Amino acid sequence: MPSQQLQVCSDAEAEKIPEELLLGQFIPLHYHFNMLQDRARMDPFREAIDCVVPPGGTILELGGGTGVLSYFAAQTAARVWCVERNPALVRAARGFLSQNQHGDRVQVIQADAMTYLPPEPVDVVICEMLHVAMIREKQLEVLRSFKERYTAKFGPQLPQFIPDASLLAVQLMNQDFEFGGYRAPVPMFSPPGSHPESCYLSDAQIYSTIYYQGDIPTDFELNQSVPILKSGTLTALCFLTKNFLAFQLAAGQAVQWMMHQLILPLAEPLEVRAGETVQIHFAYAAGCRLEDLQQALVVTRQAMPNMLRRAA
Ligand SMILES: C[S@@+](CC[C@H](N)C(=O)[O-])C[C@H]1O[C@@H](n2cnc3c(N)ncnc32)[C@H](O)[C@@H]1O
Incomplete structure (x- = not known):
């Protein structure tokens, strides 16, 4: 090295x-x-x-x-x-x-x-x-x-x-960043799926579908209002990438590879309630450093309509 x-x-x-x-x-x-x-x-x-x-x-x-x-x-x-x-x-x-x-x-x-x-x-x-x-x-x-x-x-x-295509998505989550009692909100890679120390607070939002035969993007951007499905402390964004290695059209299926997910801690945790929405914004260039993506993340709570606030 x-x-x-x-x-x-x-x-x-x-x-x-x-x-x-x-x-x-x-x-x-x-x-x-x-x-x-x-x-x-x-x-x-x-x-x-x-x-x-x-x-x-x-x-x-x-x-x-x-x-x-x-x-x-x-x-x-x-x-x-x-x-x-x-x-x-x-x-x-x-x-x-x-x-x-x-x-x-x-x-x-x-x-x-x-x-x-x-x-x-x-x-x-x-x-x-x-x-x-x-x-x-x-x-x-x-x-x-x-x-x-x-x-x-x-x-x-x-x-x-x-691969034939790749699909990129992001999901709001509560991630417990405690290791042996030591809190350390570090970027993490973990196998796909749910884990006891992770809890998803929203659905996954797809922000890019890349088809390699077509135009290949140079950068990505998401500016989206995302409904919270589960109340909790929002501590991280989880980035998901699924690659379609080969489409088997005759069989109506694809050979897929779901990569490890990237969990990026937010600068400040946010308490969120089911029914409200959170605005996610980021823009980054393909191939950029992990730090560049982390610095690009802006996640804010949106005002909850009065009726919904009372119900929650
Ligand atoms: C993720 S590894 C995959 C290696 C192998 N294809 C496999 O699946 O096990 C990517 C490889 O691409 C090589 N690589 C990265 N940039 C390259 C470039 N510009 N030209 C040629 N090789 C490159 C790296 O050195 C590394 O070996």
């Missing part, structure tokens, strides 16, 4: 760290273990790749990491170009692929996915630079750039993308 990442530094100093060294852009090999053993991620990727990759087809993977998704694709495809920027991962992926069946069908290329194009048109592009809320990693920037350069070189027919 580069020494800059180990230093404790102020926000101003952090601004100076080159983008490619920030965690999210630069994921050291030992972090890849978490991704490799995450069945909730790996199983749907394998299923989507099995269902989308045509026998004998050509595949491009952008951000190949350890090469695992390229390996899945190589079980059916004739050739896979696997692009990875981090030289340590390029070396690791080459070593791992040489130990796995059909690994010889994968060519690992050390390159920046923002500039790389395959030597010929491909059937499928796999890109897993995904992060909940589309912050930190450059999924959207990379695929926007790829589509522009690819169509300029090969014409208007785009390959199929894995």
